[in-house]
Amino acid sequence: MGKTKTLAGALLTVATLAATGCSGGGAASTETAKAPTDPGRTTGTITVLTQRTDLVQSGAMDAYAAEFNKVYPKVEVKFEGLTDYEGEVKIRMNTEDYGDVLMIPAAVPKNDYPKFFAPLGTSKEMSEKYRFSDKTDVDGKVYGLAQFGTANGFVYNQAVWKKAGITEWPKTPEEFIAGLKAVKAETDAVPYYTNFKDGWPLVQWTANIGSVTCDNYVTNDLAGAVSPWKEGSELNVIDTLLHDTVKGGLSEKDPNTTNWEASKTKLAKGEIGTMMLGSWSITQMKDAAEKAGANPDDLGFMPFPVQKGNKEYCATLVSDYQQAVNAHSEHKDAARAWVDWFTEKSGYSAKEGAVPTLKSAPMPDTLKDFVDNDVTFVERSERETGTVNDIDNAAEIGLNKPDYRQKLIDIARGAEKGSLEDYFTDLNKKWDEAAKTAGS
Numbered sequence: 001m002g003k004t005k006t007l008a009g010a011l012l013t014v015a016t017l018a019a020t021g022c023s024g025g026g027a028a029s030t031e032t033a034k035a036p037t038d039p040g041r042t043t044g045t046i047t048v049l050t051q052r053t054d055l056v057q058s059g060a061m062d063a064y065a066a067e068f069n070k071v072y073p074k075v076e077v078k079f080e081g082l083t084d085y086e087g088e089v090k091i092r093m094n095t096e097d098y099g100d101v102l103m104i105p106a107a108v109p110k111n112d113y114p115k116f117f118a119p120l121g122t123s124k125e126m127s128e129k130y131r132f133s134d135k136t137d138v139d140g141k142v143y144g145l146a147q148f149g150t151a152n153g154f155v156y157n158q159a160v161w162k163k164a165g166i167t168e169w170p171k172t173p174e175e176f177i178a179g180l181k182a183v184k185a186e187t188d189a190v191p192y193y194t195n196f197k198d199g200w201p202l203v204q205w206t207a208n209i210g211s212v213t214c215d216n217y218v219t220n221d222l223a224g225a226v227s228p229w230k231e232g233s234e235l236n237v238i239d240t241l242l243h244d245t246v247k248g249g250l251s252e253k254d255p256n257t258t259n260w261e262a263s264k265t266k267l268a269k270g271e272i273g274t275m276m277l278g279s280w281s282i283t284q285m286k287d288a289a290e291k292a293g294a295n296p297d298d299l300g301f302m303p304f305p306v307q308k309g310n311k312e313y314c315a316t317l318v319s320d321y322q323q324a325v326n327a328h329s330e331h332k333d334a335a336r337a338w339v340d341w342f343t344e345k346s347g348y349s350a351k352e353g354a355v356p357t358l359k360s361a362p363m364p365d366t367l368k369d370f371v372d373n374d375v376t377f378v379e380r381s382e383r384e385t386g387t388v389n390d391i392d393n394a395a396e397i398g399l400n401k402p403d404y405r406q407k408l409i410d411i412a413r414g415a416e417k418g419s420l421e422d423y424f425t426d427l428n429k430k431w432d433e434a435a436k437t438a439g440s
Contacts, residue, residue: 044331144322196255
């Protein structure tokens with residue numbers, strides 16, 4: 001399926017710390033897009049903008065609309081699948097014509113949401129029912145609902161790890177490295193695959209912020225001159241693990257030749273042992289296994305190798321794209337009906353093997369091992385996202401861009417001069433300097 005889904009399920013699930021400017025918009029929207037009370041009397045034609053071009057082309061979105069029409073027979077739903085979703089929508093948002101329902105682009109600063117989107121309800125009422133609602137919370141109102149969420153960890157080939165003699169999840173970074181060394185010694189698999197060339201998979205490491213300390217508010221703590229890579233910090237632990245994996249010769253020989261699409265089949269066939277990805281990827285890996293004649297049951301998902309109090313694993317939950325209602329829509333009630341139905345009734349998140357936005361819905365089968373082993377799910381607060389974005393942009397680090405981790409990998413493999421310690425010192429200096437002026 002290519003990058004269509006990976007951009008939705010990977011890069012943008014961790015867009016909580018990345019945003020750039022977006023022009024356009026007008027006065028703040030005050031008209032709430034209220035949920036209709038009488039489906040039979042709700043009318044209008046609405047256009048839904050989506051990044052899932054594959055589902056539009058296959059007719060899957062039309063099938064969802066047909067089910068929606070069983071409840072709302074007088075609402076016509078049209079879809080526009082956009083390949084360059086971010087780029088195209090950003091341009092369209094300079095006008096009032098950007099669909100009735102759309103996924104909120106990462107380019108829109110959070111504080112500007114009221115200019116472009118209709119509020120869906122108060123923070124209190126929405127947070128009681130839905131996960132991830134504070135991601136679009138501006139001044140006590142929520143402006144979008146997540147299509148679904150994703151848990152973070154390592155997708156791995158259990159058969160490969162078992163052949164290497166590893167049958168339990170590593171409890172520490174040191175145990176994880178030891179496991180990769182065993183895979184290298186006892187199997188023909190590449191222990192860890194960085195997907196360096198495609199770049200975006202490296203952003204998945206950022207999504208684990210919160211897994212180390214099991215802290216729901218840890219991203220808020222980045223909103224200041226806090227030296228994020230200091231000893232013992234989340235980013236220090238996370239990036240050290242990636243560095244040590246590469247430095248230890250436990251990843252592919254030439255990262256410049258990695259290939260995302262090919263990596264799925266290689267992992268499924270046991271040619272790769274492990275990759276850092278969100279749980280959104282599990283269904284893709286299993287599909288690749290079936291196509292390659294491999295065993296889908298060989299594929300598993302393990303949490304980041306740190307235990308709180310030496311007994312509890314934690315996995316962060318992050319939001320995918322958020323569906324919002326255009327503040328200028330002439331059919332806000334019909335648009336809201338679609339958002340609510342798609343979030344609660346469509347079965348979309350379950351089919352994708354993703355974390356449901358609706359709190360009362362069960363976790364997907366893809367996370368059965370996490371549920372069975374009492375992994376704690378950490379839903380990160382987004383309260384200080386705007387400030388963190390400002391600092392990150394001013395520092396020109398890019399927590400949700402691949403560049404700084406590509407440099408980390410190059411340092412680890414000796415392709416670039418420097419040490420991990422010096423690199424962390426430089427990153428801390430840039431961050432702390434930027435924090436003095438950003439967001440002020």
